[in-house]
Amino acid sequence: MAAAAAPPPPPSPAPIPETTVPETAPPGHTLFARIRVASILDVPHIHKLIHELAAFERLSDQCAATEASLAATLFRSPNPPPPFTSFTVFILEVSPNPFPPIIPDSNFSPLLKTFHLDLPIEDPEQEIFRPGLENDVVVAGFVLFFPNYSTFLGQPGFYIEDLFVREPYRKNGFGKMLITAVAAQAVKMGYGRVEWVVLDWNANAIQFYERLGAKILQDWSVRRLTGDALEAFAHFSV
Numbered sequence: 219m220a221a222a223a224a225p226p227p228p229p230s231p232a233p234i235p236e237t238t239v240p241e242t243a244p245p246g247h248t249l250f251a252r253i254r255v256a257s258i259l260d261v262p263h264i265h266k267l268i269h270e271l272a273a274f275e276r277l278s279d280q281c282a283a284t285e286a287s288l289a290a291t292l293f294r295s296p297n298p299p300p301p302f303t304s305f306t307v308f309i310l311e312v313s314p315n316p317f318p319p320i321i322p323d324s325n326f327s328p329l330l331k332t333f334h335l336d337l338p339i340e341d342p343e344q345e346i347f348r349p350g351l352e353n354d355v356v357v358a359g360f361v362l363f364f365p366n367y368s369t370f371l372g373q374p375g376f377y378i379e380d381l382f383v384r385e386p387y388r389k390n391g392f393g394k395m396l397i398t399a400v401a402a403q404a405v406k407m408g409y410g411r412v413e414w415v416v417l418d419w420n421a422n423a424i425q426f427y428e429r430l431g432a433k434i435l436q437d438w439s440v441r442r443l444t445g446d447a448l449e450a451f452a453h454f455s456v
């Protein structure tokens with residue numbers, strides 16, 4: 219008879235995010251980070267972030283988003299859809315001071331993480347990326363994603379449209395925190411995958427994704443109908 223299997227180890231308790239400066243913080247610079255679901259109040263910052271991403275991708279001439287178009291389409295008034303059922307934006311904020319304790323939310327409880335950096339971050343744009351009442355908080359990045367569907371998996375997934383960490387904050391783990399938040403939400407919802415496209419010259423992002431273990435789909439390329447070509451289909455008689 220086979221020996222009885224050992225009982226599974228007890229689940230380890232969930233890590234408790236730091237909400238005070240730890241007395242034993244290592245030397246360097248401590249920065250507290252929070253990811254939360256964006257609201258219509260974040261539109262001015264989302265708009266600036268999208269235009270900074272477009273400039274980085276050398277596609278500013280194609281970026282027509284305005285604050286009004288983003289407000290109307292991302293946060294449809296008066297009843298915006300619940301997060302994750304449609305277009306969803308996670309905002310990454312950082313602060314030299316701990317964020318207040320999280321109030322659990324049935325949709326998404328904000329995520330907190332503490333970063334210990336070797337050097338302080340110089341952010342020349344910090345004043346224009348202040349989210350509001352909390353004076354020491356700065357918006358450092360965002361990710362915009364929405365559900366898609368894989369017929370082969372027979373499961374929904376998430377498609378990431380934009381992932382952006384503002385330049386002074388890069389290479390400190392913030393991008394990983396953002397994409398991990400999307401992946402964790404996909405797993406939580408029982409979704410089968412998270413996918414996105416990347417420009418083939420964007421070596422930094424490609425290395426970043428490789429480091430995360432994301433698979434490159436060599437056999438696939440993107441197709442798009444937009445502008446006049448899309449309009450033409452409206453008049454195409456079948």
Ligand SMILES: CC(C)(COP(=O)(O)OP(=O)(O)OC[C@H]1O[C@@H](n2cnc3c(N)ncnc32)[C@H](O)[C@@H]1OP(=O)(O)O)[C@@H](O)C(=O)NCCC(=O)NCCS
Pocket residue numbers: 271274381382383384387388389390391392393394395415416417420421422423425426429430
């Ligand atoms: C791509 C981007 C989101 C990455 O964010 P980031 O905050 O700089 O990345 P992180 O610091 O979280 O990096 C996470 C991991 O990737 C590694 N990494 C990041 N950039 C890297 C690079 N250029 N080369 C090699 N590894 C890299 C980090 O070392 C880290 O690895 P580790 O966890 O093993 O230490 C950010 O650089 C960015 O916004 N770039 C401009 C816009 C852009 O390219 N967006 C993506 C469009 S598809």
